[in-house]
Amino acid sequence: MKLTKEQSQEIKDLQSQSYKTKRVTAPELEVILYEALPILDHGFIRVIDYMGNDNSIVQAARVSYGKGTKKVNTDSGLIKYLMRHWHSTPFEMCEIKYHVKLPIFIARQWIRHRTANVNEYSARYSILDKEFYLPSKENLAAQSTNNRQGRGNVISGGQAEEVLSLLKDDAERTYKNYEEMLNERYDGSVIDESKTGLARELARMNLTLNTYTQWYWKTDLLNLMNFLRLRADHHAQYEIRAYADVMLNTLKRWVPITYDAFMDYRVGGTEISSKGKEIIKKLIKGEKISIEETDLSKREWNELMLAFSLKDKLI
């Protein structure tokens, strides 16, 4: 990630701001506010603003429960309870806003989370930066053979070089032709004074999906956790996981108690079906059980065994 001088200066200026407020603050999050946290080759995440902290969740729950809440001893106990029982509304009382730079094909996955507010850089209006995502070699994986939407082994040296060179050449050529059609270079200089450029809203269609875009993305804590649960999961595509991982760190700085409960109950947790529960009960009793006695599919059986690290029972 490379910032322009202008951008670095703007961030420095924002970070040296200091206002007084009666609002609650999240001191650990303030430390990294506005900072550009690098992701992939040209991407970043910046926390731009936030509202509330762990205490805001407790406060909202206490309004709901009224005098009854006094019994729960600690804030941490209350937050754990809320998380365990899937209470949703208290977690909606906190809000966070990010500035994100990310490749378009990742933006397309991301935007499927609808309960969020977005302002994206408009390529109808302005020219996109000349930046494309090129995976590092260790992330150039082959198609998985047993999971249609996943990756298998890293591909070998020679082929990796080839892939990278195809990606790089195509992105550069399409970007160059984008400029040609616009009759304007990224820096604003006109290419041929005798020509008029194609409309930006049309020229952009020539760019490849690894071109970087950027947006402001704002959501509440509940929906942020829904996002992270899916996108920091090992089933998620590596490139979006890279963003989710950095965001997990911002979550920890923002609401540390909620973060702990989230890691325990959501990220590290497991769901078991009614049928799965019967199997586990038998296993606890020391009874033998085989897939034939159940009506689980092979896939479902294996998922269950793996969830409890019963590797010898895989079939």
Added chain:
Amino acid sequence: MKLTKEQSQEIKDLQSQSYKTKRVTAPELEVILYEALPILDHGFIRVIDYMGNDNSIVQAARVSYGKGTKKVNTDSGLIKYLMRHWHSTPFEMCEIKYHVKLPIFIARQWIRHRTANVNEYSARYSILDKEFYLPSKENLAAQSTNNRQGRGNVISGGQAEEVLSLLKDDAERTYKNYEEMLNERYDGSVIDESKTGLARELARMNLTLNTYTQWYWKTDLLNLMNFLRLRADHHAQYEIRAYADVMLNTLKRWVPITYDAFMDYRVGGTEISSKGKEIIKKLIKGEKISIEETDLSKREWNELMLAFSLKDKLI
């Protein structure tokens, strides 16, 4: 509105908080943060937290438009432009959280605005306060004769007394019986040690709809304005308008530039249909036009004439 000593002290404590933050602030809103702004006889609105200010809207719009935005000279010009052209996403970048005490029948109107986060006091869990809304005499209006969902004239003295006494007696009796069924008074004292009380989740059904409830309500600036446009309008029921009016003041303190644009384009503005436009065009040209030449209904014609203060054209 009467706060308990405990509540007044809590508010004082919150208001004397002072934290440092790098986030943007809204100084005029900070002045009234946490304060209980009285509404109706026992209700209030408190601003509990907020995120962003006018500048956050500008900043979000500038991310969208990229380098192209430079041309618009001022922040105020940009915000007006966004408002005039119904741009929505930049206004979603600001968030506000209120603590509201309000009668249940008003809460039921309010909750129909779905794009908001809510934590309401739970009468399954705790006993509701002994507070009911009783309209002041000047708000005791008769059913409107020409608008099925509106009010007509204020009702006269004797009948007003009667209505108020019915409302008061019924609210007090049903609340007393609520306590009887719970076998517990509001202050927590048990009524008859030899009895067990009815479950709170059942007993509450005996309360009247003017009983006060309370909630935390959080929304973004765009949806707040949608709420205010409908609820501060003269077609809205007086009781919810009383809340909306106080919230308009908090809007002004929070985002003064947006407030001005909102008043001009939304609150004071008018929508004209395609057919209505043709009529106005003729009027501007000085042509005569009567309802017979249009296919407007009488109601629609009158709405149009009133919008342009053409009282002599009402039929």
Added chain:
Amino acid sequence: MKLTKEQSQEIKDLQSQSYKTKRVTAPELEVILYEALPILDHGFIRVIDYMGNDNSIVQAARVSYGKGTKKVNTDSGLIKYLMRHWHSTPFEMCEIKYHVKLPIFIARQWIRHRTANVNEYSARYSILDKEFYLPSKENLAAQSTNNRQGRGNVISGGQAEEVLSLLKDDAERTYKNYEEMLNERYDGSVIDESKTGLARELARMNLTLNTYTQWYWKTDLLNLMNFLRLRADHHAQYEIRAYADVMLNTLKRWVPITYDAFMDYRVGGTEISSKGKEIIKKLIKGEKISIEETDLSKREWNELMLAFSLKDKLI
């Protein structure tokens, strides 16, 4: 539940409709379309319209997965897979619309599910029916002693009579006074020709929370299942569960394959935290474990043991 002659006739007429359509249908749901399924003393649920069936879910998933889907053998296998892995969007492709008559205090719980469309009977506009919910004796439970938001034992005979008579008298008196203030009875007859009635939007505040209201409520299949998971659960208040139970039957008629998967993975399933999983693993291995070796609270420990029917391990 008692329908007026007019209502019964209208339902009969609707049920004798027969149109041709190229759309997919749900034959079992058609059988009960428009029918008023009675709930509580005066409430009902009617399925008014629907869109899609099990096949629509499969079809939507196949668009997503393209040619890749062919491998999954059966529709049922695919729907189970989607449910198990919390895929959400294919279930959003089906939609259902209900007409519901329900007590206001239940309507207030229900409306907290925001992702739905609602048209409620307006008491600003029209007079509410003279119908109140009165629990049957076996549902008159005492406040639970160990769960602040639940019910304990059924309350005994004498006290039950008392409670019912309080509820009945208060509802009837407040309704009578509602009519007095309106100067109009439910049947539209004026009470005193020399008076004008109070505005409906004001008079309604005198009604108790067990008064029945009604609405059209429309939602997609995913959000319907979210609703049913919470509201058909034994933690939910009995009165809303009564609605959820009837709706579960309509779910079964509408999308039988999805219904089976829902019962297995959602309703009958369990979530285990990261820490809980470690405990279950030890139990499967036949190791001993006591709460002291974990950092679970007593409450959390017991919830875990109950989930796997390990009653001897409760503490």
Added chain:
Amino acid sequence: MKLTKEQSQEIKDLQSQSYKTKRVTAPELEVILYEALPILDHGFIRVIDYMGNDNSIVQAARVSYGKGTKKVNTDSGLIKYLMRHWHSTPFEMCEIKYHVKLPIFIARQWIRHRTANVNEYSARYSILDKEFYLPSKENLAAQSTNNRQGRGNVISGGQAEEVLSLLKDDAERTYKNYEEMLNERYDGSVIDESKTGLARELARMNLTLNTYTQWYWKTDLLNLMNFLRLRADHHAQYEIRAYADVMLNTLKRWVPITYDAFMDYRVGGTEISSKGKEIIKKLIKGEKISIEETDLSKREWNELMLAFSLKDKLI
């Protein structure tokens, strides 16, 4: 647009379906159900399913207004009234589902309408079709000189040829390299048996933004009209307008009365600000007014004058 034999046959089969239903139907919409309505060079819209018709809106409004509604004479009058006064919930009672094939850069605009359900073809899972959008010559416009996000004149012959050839070559080359990296052609044949292909989720990043994707898109009537108001507007990009125009026709077939009201009040209507209204009032009175006497910007003044076809007042 070219459908495969398989697709044409599937559509034929669906169109020859005939089921009986008690649900309301929209006969004119049934006529084109499932049909692929061609848009741009390879895109299409298909109506796959729908729920409700004009009558469902009336019915929902009547539940809200209760007995009070009887006064409004006709269904058409009621729908017009609801539209004029921005009533929203009755229009949410109808739902429609489309199957859409569209270029990725248009899909990115489209998806910003969040209140809809979407299942998109997954390029993580399957290989995308070899189809790119190439504008027809009359749609190859230059960048507008006075509107940063619009188009100006059509660009001239020679340059148009150049642009089209750049777009075509780049799309074809990047697609060919996409196949190379996958080591698989679109038809499923392996390119080089000695190699393993790059994961699909990575290879797709090499495609250009004019590549076609497809999805199922389902929304309610209110949100469909919000979409169409923005996207059928002359400010919208031509390519998305092409879709909106075809969808307007499906709207007309589905809910003809609503369509008429929508065209009159929304599409053909205008909003006037508070300040603008004062100016129009003066013009109606025959008074002179110039921009100097107002505090409108030049841009806002001109927008107002154009709305009422006062071309001689443009400055």
